[in-house]
Amino acid sequence: MDISLSQDQKQVQKLSPAMRQSLEILQMPTADLWELVKKECKKNPTIEIDDRQRDRRTSSKEKSDSHQEFLENIEETISLKDHLLQQIPDWVEGEKAILLKLLEFITERGFFDGDLQDIANSLSVDIGQVKRVYDELKLLHPHGIGAKNLQECLLLQLEQIASSEQLGLAKTLAREHFDELQKGKIDFLSKKLHVSRENVIAAGKIITRLNFSPISGFSNERNISIVPDLKIFKLDGEWVINFNADHIPLLRFSESYKKIASNDCEKKPETWRYLKKQSRHGQQLCEAIDRRQTTLMGIARVILERQIDFFERGPKFMKALRLIDVAKQINLHISTISRAVHGKYVDTPHGTFEMSKFFDAGGTESISQSAILERMREIIKSKKIPTTDAKIAEILGRYNIHIARRTVAKYRKMINMPNSRQIVIHADKEKK
Numbered sequence: 001m002d003i004s005l006s007q008d009q010k011q012v013q014k015l016s017p018a019m020r021q022s023l024e025i026l027q028m029p030t031a032d033l034w035e036l037v038k039k040e041c042k043k044n045p046t047i048e049i050d051d052r053q054r055d056r057r058t059s060s061k062e063k064s065d066s067h068q069e070f071l072e073n074i075e076e077t078i079s080l081k082d083h084l085l086q087q088i089p090d091w092v093e094g095e096k097a098i099l100l101k102l103l104e105f106i107t108e109r110g111f112f113d114g115d116l117q118d119i120a121n122s123l124s125v126d127i128g129q130v131k132r133v134y135d136e137l138k139l140l141h142p143h144g145i146g147a148k149n150l151q152e153c154l155l156l157q158l159e160q161i162a163s164s165e166q167l168g169l170a171k172t173l174a175r176e177h178f179d180e181l182q183k184g185k186i187d188f189l190s191k192k193l194h195v196s197r198e199n200v201i202a203a204g205k206i207i208t209r210l211n212f213s214p215i216s217g218f219s220n221e222r223n224i225s226i227v228p229d230l231k232i233f234k235l236d237g238e239w240v241i242n243f244n245a246d247h248i249p250l251l252r253f254s255e256s257y258k259k260i261a262s263n264d265c266e267k268k269p270e271t272w273r274y275l276k277k278q279s280r281h282g283q284q285l286c287e288a289i290d291r292r293q294t295t296l297m298g299i300a301r302v303i304l305e306r307q308i309d310f311f312e313r314g315p316k317f318m319k320a321l322r323l324i325d326v327a328k329q330i331n332l333h334i335s336t337i338s339r340a341v342h343g344k345y346v347d348t349p350h351g352t353f354e355m356s357k358f359f360d361a362g363g364t365e366s367i368s369q370s371a372i373l374e375r376m377r378e379i380i381k382s383k384k385i386p387t388t389d390a391k392i393a394e395i396l397g398r399y400n401i402h403i404a405r406r407t408v409a410k411y412r413k414m415i416n417m418p419n420s421r422q423i424v425i426h427a428d429k430e431k432k
Helices: 017-027 030-043 051-058 065-073 080-087 093-103 116-123 127-137 150-158 167-176 178-182 186-193 197-208 255-264 269-306 308-313 323-329 334-341 369-382 389-398 405-414 420-431
Strands: 047-049 076-079 223-226 230-235 238-243 251-253 345-348 351-354
Touching: 017 269, 017 334, 030 047, 030 269, 047 269, 076 080, 080 093, 093 116, 093 127, 116 127, 150 167, 150 197, 167 178, 167 186, 167 197, 178 186, 186 197, 230 269, 238 269, 251 269, 269 308, 269 323, 269 334, 323 334, 369 389, 369 405, 389 405
Parallel strands: 230 345
Antiparallel strands: 047 251, 076 223, 230 238, 345 351
16 A cells, blocks of 8 residues: 655635635624614623714605605514415415414424324315325425424524525435434544535534524414515605615714723823724624625626516516526625525515525526416316426416426426325215
8 A cells, every 4th residue: 555645735715714704794684683782782882883873864854754654664573473474465264274273383482293194183174185284384484393303403494495406415414313413423424424624514513503483472372573675665766775774883983982092002001902993893793794785785786687577567477597507697706695685585576585585596497486486376266176396387388387297297396286186086085
């Protein structure tokens, strides 16, 4: 066996603390950003929240009555029930009753601890119908709701993440090696799966960033406080994008800092060095928040432009839009776009949506997967006679949605709708 030593030179880019902070702030939901700013203001004597500037901004003549109304009502508190029903507005009454019954068995962490057969018996409905609604529940936001345990909860969330190099490995770890992963057996997993230790760690980090309690943002009354970062609405016939500016913290250098700097710095050089360091950190924080807002506005403009049919006509008309399409248009890396839309909400005429909802790489080149699924739900529910996959494909074609029969079958499973044979069996049971 030949053993040799060699020297390999390669370039590695390391992120500075300021760059890391900027990326973290970009990914933060508004509520988390506020908490960060409050903590920074407590430990950094050079900065403080500028309420005076906020008052001047909101009292400006440019803030019309309609915009002022938006600012006053932007933070909406809705129940878990309404939040779920809003995502599928055309629930039939029977399904809605089943959903509400299922929610009675959702724990404080968002897991399901009921028995589907008992629920079916209590509502005098077929177990298959309860299973379909239960599976539908697990596809809704907050992702991971309805899971029977932590492992399933994490797998449900992983299905919602845009594909990446490490995502497949993360799914494998969560699905097949969950116990070993929890025990931190990195070397064992690396050897078992024939992947590098670094890849196992990277995939594990994807999992650790998931929500281990799907409804942790809900109160005891199961309400969630959603603070949209943006609102897209029509004003005088024109579409407008407004920042939820009142919920973005404004910072300034504090008056006490200026006094200390002018009085003590000549006498105490160490005070000057400390304040200079803190003021630099404060400036970096302000710049990071500004970059966050600029990035979100750029993404929102592309969403409005590319998804104008959705805003004009509703969810059934949402088009296919990829993260990379937006990244190219505003000249940013795709990972930056992915971080920016994470956990952010947009208030629209059709409800409040996660920004990630507008990015759907499935479906066809002209229409998103979610829009196709909406149209399929409508077709299947409206038909009084069993509808085959081929027939559904034919009907979709009338709406200029051209997909193969096997794709219809795949999508039917995704929305947990029975096929024509299952419908016939179910109908026969009801007759008996």
